[in-house]
Amino acid sequence: MDIEKSTQELADRLQYIQDIFGSRQPGDVALLAEKLAEFRAREQAEGMPQKVKLLAQIQDLFDFVEKKLDAELVPMDKVRIVRHPQRITLKDILEFVYDNYTEIGGQDEYSIDPSMVIARAYITRRIGDKVHNQPVMVIGQEKGHGQEFRNGGSVKPWGNAKALQYMKVAETENIPIHTYVFTPGAFPVEDYPGAAQQIARNLYEMAALRVPVVACFSEGGSGGAEAIALADTRLMLSHGYYSVISPEGAAAIESGIRQGQRAPVSMIEECAERLKITAADNLRMGYIDRVVHEPPLGARPHHYDFFKRLRQEMIMATDEAFLGVKGLGLIRGMALKRRKKDAVADPESMFVRWVLDEGAADRLVWKRYSKFRNMAKGAMRDKTPASRRLTDSLQQVSWSTYSYLRYEFLRTYGKKLMTLAEETRAEAGVVLEKVLRPFKSGGARKVDTQTIQKLTELSCAEEGICLTGDWDGGYVSPKAREDKAVTCPNASTHGCLDLWAPDLFGDFAGVCQYCGHHFPMEYQWFIHNVLDKDSAIEFGQDVEAGNPLDYPGFDQKIEEAKRKNKIKSSCLTYEASIDGVKIVIGVLVAPFRGGTVGAAEGEKFIRALSRARKKHYPFLAYVHGTAGIRIQEGTNGVIQMPRATMAVRRYIEAGGLYTVLYDTNSYAGPVASFLGCSPYQFSVRSANIGFAGPGVIKETTGIDIAPDYHKAYNALARGHIQGIWDRREIRNNLVQAFQTIGGRNLYYR
């Protein structure tokens, strides 16, 4: 026995324990250190058998203490576990969970993004004499045990694009996908394809992948995690975390510190606790399906038993996904259920063919949609009275029926009738022409009195005399009621004169007359002055933002936001019309907690999309401003990214037109999901669009970015958005957009 090697292993274990407990070192750790030192001191003097005996004793002690300490782990310790270089990585999993694999799309540092690893692997099942090799596509972030070039698993936009490419390959090959989430978050750069936009694209595509996806979370850092985690079954390692933001990030926001400073350690630990990031928390909230138990203090590469367990869980989850949608498999499904209860049983003793036919793939996609649709139901307050809920659902049925009759039934049969009528008229016209020709006079046509009247008298008197005079009655910004001159920030470079506030905010829509600089306006300005007058009717007001994590102090903050803004969540949904075209719009209101999106906002957005789908109306997302996902809601917020994106996809596939318009700062989660996935994203000149703000970019990447990094013009140049509008021209441009682009089910044309 190699005493030296074993001693070194113990020293590593000790170091690991010391690392993960950070500044808070329990007494037991000191005991271990003491015992190890004692052994080292005595080791030289003892004979071999004695050494082995002592070593075994001390190893037992380590096992015992690790088990004991495991119960004492606080959430922040788990964060340290997943970030530790000794933590298992994707490469370890490929090595020990799968029977064979080939890495594709790059090798080590020779890869477009070494932090994203993709492999074609297979799992071998031996059933009786028969050997089944079942291929899977494995996709995940690779932390590389501290290898510098892996970037800690922080994936660049092109890494996520690579992941998406191979998901599509798996779809073509009709093989299941296993994804492993090992990321602290996406690398927040905007270079094409763009952090936010690419994650949005991934979510949009994954929403309807026609092969099963099983995800396994170790480190689930917000948007970066979602990029590969929209799955049919979501497993989580017991010592992992899945969170909306890193505890450090939350603490920085919470304590309101400036860039470059560090939040106090106690605050970081507290935030880790409050955000409810552990596997147990997420299981309870329903955002993961099962927990894979790890050895005490977290899995490291030498825990071979753990890999075996993980393999079984992955196989079981995949089997489950297939059996759930396959026509035949009742008995095996029941067996699977039994097996889940009795974790010891061997899933490899049963064979499930990992192939889906078309019908089963349809069911799979529908099941995935339903699964996410039903998440986070308890995380918001729906105060709709029961009686209204009933009438609402009846109403929805009637919309669907009406839409079917009008746009499906009548379109098909109506068209035929119309063609027939047109043909008949044309025929009759020829006959009439022939009959009447001899009677028609040849000379110049006279101007009749009616024509003269048209040229000289008031036309369309019913529209009122002053066509452009509808100045009164629109929304007037409170800023337009102040008697003061506003200086444009570009005054020194563009020579703009000061603007009188009532002119600037009342008449010019907050746009400097001289240089075109856009001052922020209230969201009400859009509702009242861009949409047809008094056409906006709000719905869904009863869904209120809450405090699902009981985040300390947040109840007051959210009540304060509700009181101040006189609205119940940052997402407002309306049915309105613009130039007579009926539309449904979802607004993200910047002053309400920064326009952040939580469970209530996501739910309202999804309901609005469903209304637009049922009524066959175009949908407009007007982003007055959004700072991202509401961090105080934790994963209840993050889960809105896949949820709402799936709803968008469903709407678009049903033939809808989904347009997004950004007005001011639009960042993070929403842009990286249900907004960024729109094929038609436009921006007002004033908008900043991106994944993370300048502070976060500096903090996470160390890169200093130019002040205009997120400006709409740069977003346009990078291909993230389709156009930039002047705020005064929003209405005209929207009308134009609705006239020229659109899905197949929109009937307004």
Next chain:
Amino acid sequence: MRIIQACCKLGLDFVCVYTAEDEASGHLSLARELGGQAFRISSYHDANEIMAVADHAGATAVHPGYGYFAEDYRFARRVCERTRPMIWIGPSWRVIRTLGDKINTKRLARSLGVPTVPGSDRPVYDELEAEEIADSLFRFQAEQGIDLARVLVKASAGGGGMGIEEVHNLDHFKTVYRRIRNYSKRQFHDEGVLIEQRILDFNHLEVQIAADRHGSIAHFGTRNCTIQSTGRQKRVEIAPGFAPDQIKYSFDAAKVLDDITNHSLAIAKEVGYDNVGTWEWIVTPAGQPFLMEVNTRIQVENGVSAAISRLKGQPGVDIIKEQIRMGLGDPMGFTQQDITFEGIGIEYRIIAEDPANRFTPWVGRIDRFNPPQAPWLSMHSQIPQDKPYVIPTEFDPNLALAIIWGKDLAEAKSRGVEFLDRLVLQGQDQEGNPMKSNIAFLREKTSDILVF
């Protein structure tokens, strides 16, 4: 200058503003002479500076003069609605806003049965509809015996001569229509166009309206401003608009004058007009008037109307004085019956320009400026008579206004010629070439004034 003088007549205090280029201007020396304050600002276009001066001086009312802010309803609104509100000497800003929009004005006129230029009175978006209007406009003109039928296509969101094109025949129309529509879409993000008859031969008439803040409205007669430069800038204005008792017209000129006056009053009444303003008309050779636009301000040529007006039989009417007085809230104090008219007034605008060379402005120094004196003549000029004056290049090269009165057309014309002959105006440019002015042009035009 005339505003300062009017204030003095009313016994009101005043302050005025000037820019560095206007340092030598007559209004400044007059203001100082009369004991008023004058403040230098960097630009007449900067409302903030003007407000700051007004606050500093404690002004209670603002007179915008003839230009810049006079027809800017936002400026007027700012004057009235700021925390320290002031009185706006001019019609209320809502009236300025309504009548500042040409489409609104046209529709308003049509709703009252007031004649306007044939054509559309709202933006046309549909190509077929546009073509139909153009077609009927050509036929309409043909029927009236107009040889050179023309149709104008304008960008409805445009202004100031941008995006306007003339069409000679219907075949040509579609291309022009599309060009203007696309231009308008690019420039103003609006595809709407207006289609109107282009009237080539016409007289330009004006009706001077005055109203107080209490609903009384009166008129100070008509003017004829047909004599213009090639750039459509007025050079000679005559009051009244026609002289049917002395010249023979091919139409009933007296009725035309009555009609346009009554139409103007009707519109003023409809919008609740509450200060002075000018209704601009064009009259075709057939005697058909069309309303063009409304200038919601006092105009330079108000003096010529005042010259022929008699208030309760007395001469010496000052419309600017009446404007300020009624603007401050005084009731009118007279009725239409109290206003009578006598004789003919001619107003000459004496300008340093070269009429032979497309009215190019002349730049240089004026060495001698000696207008004659006569009881039938009044002069308004910022040019000093006792020292040389360098014409500032930044503004209109308007040197002087001369208003001549005669008891009939013949007398007015002969006095006009006499004045122009006796006027001494000399100067030279940087190369030493003698000064150019429009005096000869004015003299030549005097012979056939009011003839149509």
